[in-house]
Amino acid sequence: MIPQLAHHPRYLSEQRLGGPDFTIPPFQTRALPPPSQRRLETPAPLPIRSLRESISPAISTPSPRTYALDSYVPRRAGLARESSSERAFRSPYNDPSEHMLRRKTPNGTLAAGYDGTPVQWSSKAPALKHVVLPLSAAPSGRSHAYPPASNDQYQRIPPPVPSWSNEIAHVRYRGLSLQGEQSGNRDHGHRAGYSVEPVNVHDGWDNIRMPPNHTYYSGNTTRVPTVLQPAYQASPGPTASNDGGLYGPYWPDGRFVPYRPAAFQGQGGHNQESYSRSGFHDTGHSLEPFSPTRSMPSNTDTNHRASGTPYSNHSNFHKVPLDTRHDVHSHFSIDSAFYASMGEGCRTPSAESSNRASSHRFREKTLSWAHTIYVELLAFLHQSKKEAKLLNPSQGPKPYSKTSIYPKPPRQPAPYPGVSHWARLSSKVGEYNNVRSDLSSGLRAPQAAPSIQNYDVWQNTELRDPLKQPSPHDPYASHVQIPQYPRVSPAAKAKEALELLTNLCEQSGWNWIDGMLLGGCLAYGLEEYENALDWYSKIIALDSKHVEAISNLAATLLCLNRRKEAEEHWLQSVRLRPSYFEAVEHLIGLLCGNNRGEEAVNIIDFVQRSLRLPKPDDAHDQASETSSNTDRESFEFIDTSSESIALDYERDCESLFYSPFVRNDEDHSVEPGFGSSGFSVPGSENGRILALVHAKGNMLYALGDIGAASRAFEDAVLISAGQTYVGIQGLIRQIVNVLSREGSIGTAFALRNPTVVDTPLPLLLPPDQALQTARLVFTNNGELPGLRFVPGGLAKKAAISTTSNSLLSLAKIFQDAMSSSNSSQRIARMPSGVGDILALYYLSLSLQPSPSTANNVGILLAGVQQPANLRGYAQRDTAALPALPGIVPGSGVALALAYYNYGLNLDNRHAHIYTNLGSLFKDIGHLGSAISMYEKAVACDSSFDIALANLANAVKDQGRTSDAIEYYRRAVAASPDFAEAVCGLANALNSVCDWAGRGGVVLDHGKQDRWHVDEKGMLAESKMNALGGGWMKSVVDIVAKQLKDGSTWGRGTLQGQVFEQLFRQLEIADTGSLWLPEKRANMQNTLGKWAGCEWEGSRIVRLIERSTKRAMHRWYQDKYVKKNILPASYYPRALVPASLSVPTAPTVLPFHTFTCPLSAKDIRMISQRNALRISCSTLRAPWMPTSVFPPPPPPSPCLNIGYISSDFNNHPLAHLMQSVFGFHDTLRAKAFCYATTASDSSIHRHQIEREAPVFYDASSWPVDRLVQQIVKDEIHILVNLNGYTRGARNEVFAARPAPIQMSFMGFAGTLGAEWCDYILADEMAVPPETLRPWRRNLDLEDQLLDHQSQQDENWVYSENIIFCRDTFFCCDHAQSEPPGQRLTWEEEQSKRWQMRKELFPSLPDNTIILGNFNQLYKIEPTTFRSWLRILDQVPNAVLWLLRFPDLGEVNLRRTAEAWAGESVASRIMFTNVAPKNLHISRARICDLFLDTPECNAHTTAADVLWSSTPLLTLPRYKYKMCSRMAASILTGALPRGEEGRRAAEELIAKDDDQYEEFATKLAGSLDYQLLPSGEYRGVGRLAQLRRLLFDSRWSCALFDTKRWVRDLESAYEEAWRKWVSNEGGDIYL
Helix, strand or coil, X not given: CCCCCCCCCCCHHHCCCCCCCCCCCCCCCCCCCCHHHCCCCCCCCCCCCCCCCCXXXXXXXXCCCCCCHHHHCECCCCCCCCCHHHHCCXXXXXXXXXXXXXXXXXXXXXXXXXXXXXXXXXXXXCCXXXXXXXXXXXXXXXXXCCCCECCCCECCCCCCCCCCCCCCCCCCCCCCCHHHHHHHHHHHCCCCCCCCCCCCHHHHHHHHHCCCCCCCCCCCCCCCCCCCCHHXXXXXXXXXXXXXXXXXXXXXXXXXXXXXXXXXXXXXXXXXXXXXXCCCCXXXXXXXXXXXXXXXXXXCCHHHHHHCCCCCCCCCCCCCCHHXXXXXXXXXXXXXXXXXXXXXXXXXXXXXXHHHCCCXXXXXXXXHHHHHHHHHHHHHHHHHHHHHHHHCCCCCCCCCCHHHCCCCCCCCCCCCCCCCXXXXXXXXXXXXXXXXXXXXXXXXXXXXXXXXXXXXXXHCCCCCCCCCCCCCCCCCCCCCCCCCCCCCCHHHHHHHXXXXXXXXXXXXXXXXXXXXXXXXXXXXXXXXXXXXXXXXXXXXXXXXXXXXXXXXXXXXXXXXXXXXXXXXXXXXXXXXXXXXXXXXXXXXXXXXXXXXHHHHHHHHHHHHHHHECCCCCCXXXXXXXXXXXXXXXXXXXXXXXXXXXXXXXXXXXXXXXXXXXXXXXXXXXXXXCCCCXXXXXXXXXXXXXXXXXXXXXXXXXXXXXXXXXXXXXXXXXXXXXXXXXXXXXXXXXXXXXXXXXXXXXXXXXXXXXXXXXXXXXXXXXXXXXXXXXXXXHCHHHHCCHHHCCCCCCHHHHHHHHHHHHHHHHHHHHHHHHHHCCCHHHCCCXXXXXXXXXXXXXXXXXXXXXXXXXXXXXXXHHHCCCCCHHHCCCCCXXXXXXXXXXXXXXXXXXXXXXXXXXXXXXXXXXXXXXXXXXXHXXXXXXXXXXXHHHHHHHHHHCCCCHHHHHHHHHHHHHCCCHHHHHHHHHHHHHHCCCCHHHHHHHHHHHHHCXXXXXXXXXXXXXXXXXXXXXXXXXXXXEHHHCCCCEHHXXXXXXXXXXXXXXXXXXXXXXXXXXXXXXXXXXXXXXXXCCXXXXXXXXXXXXXXXXXXXXXXXXXXXXXXXXXXXXXXHHHHHHHHHHCCCCCCHHHCECCCCCCCCCCCCCCCCCCHHHHCCCCCHHHHHHHHXXXXXXXXXXXXXXXXXXXXXXXXXXXXXXXXXXXEEECCCCCCHHHHHHCCHHHHCCCCCEEEEEEECCXXXXXXXXXXXXXXXXXXXXXXCCCHHHHHHHHHHCCCCEEEECCCCCCCCCHHHHHCCCCCEXXXXXXXXXXXXXXXXXXXXXXXXXXXXXXXXXXXXXXXXXXXXXXXXXXXCCCCCECCEEEECCCCCCCCCHHHHCCHHHCCCHHHHHHHHHHHHHHHCCCCXXXXXEEECCCCHHHCCHHHHHHHHHHHHHCCCEEEEEECCCCHHHHHHHHHHXXXXXXXXXXXXXXXXXXXXXXXHHHHHHCCEEECCCCCCCCHHHHHHHHCCCCEEECCCCCCCHHHCHHHHHHHHHCCCCHHHHHHHHHHECCCHHHHHHHHHHHHHXXXXXXXXXXXXXXXXXXXXXXXXXXXXXXXXXXXXXXXXXXXXXXXXXXXXXXXXXXXXXXXXX
């Protein structure tokens, strides 16, 4: 903070009018009052010294603040890797949840969404598909600067040597803020009105391929709305910088607009009931700034900052007490002859004669001289600290330094030459600061932004050596001739000046306020705080309403650690004069430093209310689309004084913060640009009010009030853009209109808003064209109208940068609001579409080129789905980029890559851009390139958890499980609560059976997940721990919280116009006209009850989807039954309300629920949330028509059945179903196969292509083309053969191209989707008690009833079930073995023994081989414990497992030895995974297959049973189909009748104990007997079961594919009949 030295303005009559060097100082003088009101100066005797005819320069800057910014760093909710110092202080504000992009696939990738739409999916921040950057600066010790731009291209410059280090807790990832990077980017020249350099698209790709090795400087983070939410961000500010160089206050975004603060008492005087409506504008010129020493407060002790305990003093000189002034006066004889002889060579002011000692002129010259001395003192202290730091660099958080903050220099009272000497005064700084670097190289506020450090920086004038002889050619050189005296230290000169001012003030009877103010500043600079307090107190005794003195007194009190008193005095200053920005800024900084952001917001609200100018139409527009609630209240502030606000200590209402309503009588509206900001300040101050409003937005965002933050950022943008626009939408429309008119600008295409048919088309612009936005939108070569009168140089650059930040913040809030399901992220007025957000991003980028903004634009464009009819554009804009397979030129993905490339041109060490590039490459199938990008991101920041998690997923896809685990561990170490990393690590560890620390959960009273594993890897029964623990419990808890949070998605949607529109759309879709009164009333009543309740959003979407089914059925009835042909517009599709964003999905994927111990309700809801996300994304797609798709005609002669799969290759599904498509009876069903993956040329692919009546290779088709082909093929029933597995195209089903849609064989569970009508199953796989109670699933009323059971715990399946007679499972093995190769039983036995000897030659002949050939992830502790117990009870048994993966072998052997001892562990054998044919063949060697109860063998079970090997299984869960599949398959493999039933009873256990009992009994009963041939044959019950399975292979239901196809065709026909006749319910074959 800078105590303000303010004087009463001199009237024109008091100045040297007409003098050759006369000029008005850089502030506005007020009109001359009548003589009766003039303030009379009391003459005082003056010392007789020769007065130099010098014109000392003056300096004025904003005030640095003493408050510790980093005390306000909010904890990152487990996501941020905290340093030890960072953990010491955390914000009380809770972090809103993150909004991420990722894809749900079986392997857990997070790189992409199904639709490329950003979603929020975790209460903690997960790994991103695309990481939108937080707005922050470079941190201490790892500062970073962006490269400056030449006229041709952006060139990389090496990062500067940090001028301070370790001043804040290091943040774990590169957090490039808009503000931070803009401070480093201001040399790019990309400003409104500046030339824009062309983008070198080649350099960025070179960086992608092989980036140079640079040290990576991680960025500090800011609580600013960015693509990364506040969970990743630190201090919200606005707080002050302790160490900002000479003068360095910073705002919450690190920015303080560097205007010259009032250097005298401002207009409005000391009248308590008036305040200044005017500001002060500058007439200075530009100068390159000098580099300050430091910019940030220390982090040593939070308690010190919070409680105001003393800070340490780092002064380089001793205090000089002012109590020596009486001695000075007693020895101060006035000798006119002596001082006259000194002439102009003396260092102190002199008078020409003693009889003029009392002249006002002498005091003015004395004041000017003392002013110069003060500036020299500040420059000396600044450089001394800098040199000291270079000699002793900081090794950690350092204590608070009082000498970092100094009073602002006073005005220069002497006459002025033509150019402002306010700028020249701080040229003294150049004597001590020879480094003239950009602020970004040495100065980074916690939230980063260009900030003024002295008046030279602000004025952008040249730094000069004050002791250097002036050049005769310099018209602004000092008139003082400086003789060559020995240099005296600035501290000594300051003491001398203080002595002289003390003498003059005493002679004036302590009535010379100007001198007293400067004396207080000198005492403050000498760290004589008690004396400074005395000086300011004397002024206040003369004038109790002297705002500047009160504010300076507050700064002094703060240095004395009297924080409460300092706060009270600044509050008093603000009350007296709300326009006194210095006091406002310091007060806000102090409040934020104490984590009192809400009160700081209230202060800014008060200032806005007090200064806001009423608009002519305010009476008719009380709530404009950009005004905040506070702004609306301020419309009547002139008429009332009742508005008040209280701080914490004023809650008793003893002292209220009243808004003054009596305005200054003087008219300042003639000042340039007065009121152009909407506030009663001149145009030169617009940047300052802009900074206040922007800071308010940052703080509101940090406080979680996203809606109010949005309004604040809108207000900030409109201040700069001018008040001519009707809200932010007016500005957006202007941007879109102007860019659309430019024939060379971009390609406009239709991204249809789902709620408005004729929505303006968003513009897809490449970076070089986006950079022209400001120039095209605003006149004067892109100058922002609201900043027209802001002084040029760094001041205007800072204001432009703040505007760009506000645009970026607002765009990100809009983006989050559209993509987030978190109600806390919702805003009252949602953007109309992606076009709004892009327009704001384009303008932001054009004002301030920034890699972070480019990154954000790339993220947004990557999710844009381009319409099919515009994909053929030849894109000259992206032609320079390398052609990549899978990228359509001109598409959103292509442009996203262009923006990422542009961002890397600005900063080729940008970790987030590399991460996003990796995600984009992964999305388009370039896994190797994706891994390379992720590795580059991790190379930039080794603790970047998001990149680490994405990299872990990618290498896991490559089969590198060990590497994946290591990356997951690093991600979790960086962010222990990072949901995606925790779940990914748990899944990876489980896949290799590394269970140490797994813990467990207590499920179904301990019946499920019975045995837990502690940190040492040892077993513990669940009943011993009622709560569970370990990483498995963490995963389950994460799921529970995410599901609970998701229940609020869409809450509050059904109200007002949205309710009416939706109600009408549903009515038309359902009936084509109005409902009957009774039904209408019932629907209104039910929908009304949904409003504000949990699951409101999901109910709306499912109701919309049900209405689509009804509209298609109505169309079919009209066209083919009633023969009434109507246009498609008669069958409209109900639209998803615009306020409903794409919902989140839990971190645990539906596929992962197979092995995660979850309840039935949790499993159901996980599938439902994924289905809902797919539905919302698809229904918003630009290619979706406004009407439903036309239904197919009646079967003629057969039903057209569409099969969609990514597995028509060498995949288990193709192994099982390869003959199905050719077996269809073409009189009943015709198969249409849509392969969504390219051919692998396997025999399975060739067979399906050959035998299917219609086969499409749709691997390169976009979703809309595939949907259109299905409609064209007139598909009656569409079958999903993927479900929630890798390669699924579920968005096709969400579009509802066919009347009936079903799922089977691909996913063993519920899809939880309205776009899935049927599941093929049997009563073993899906027990009837697991079905949702209401089964009709036809009408809208059915959907209303469905939700009555939403909270029920036990049901899972909302789909109707087709119950098959035997097993629902299809297995085509019989067709794979020609009849001529069938073996007899004796031949089978002989071959089995030979293979056993070949595979296990050293195994004793009487050994019983127990086996399991599943992937190891299906094994969990309870099952493995049972296997060890079985081995222990059957001494001659061995357990045969696969190295699937091989890493699991070591873990399982180690675990077996720990749990059962070496004797048991040594009997576990591992073999490598065999090719499919060998795998099936050698399965016959196993005597008994031990199934995994948690997740059964599926295809493997069919393989084992085909080899005639008995299979023992346990359907552990009723509600998990995956846990019951083997029992269903086994039932199908056994013969019908009593013998088969008995075998099933022996092989299907009911619980774990029975499972062990059955295995021990069967294995123990088997005995091998030697035959005369030398071979052995097994005898006993197990051998009998083998013979039973062998004999039934060719007659059982499981392997009878033709029988299965016939049953399936019957199911199809029944389903079609029920649809046509509008019948609901399940189907039993």
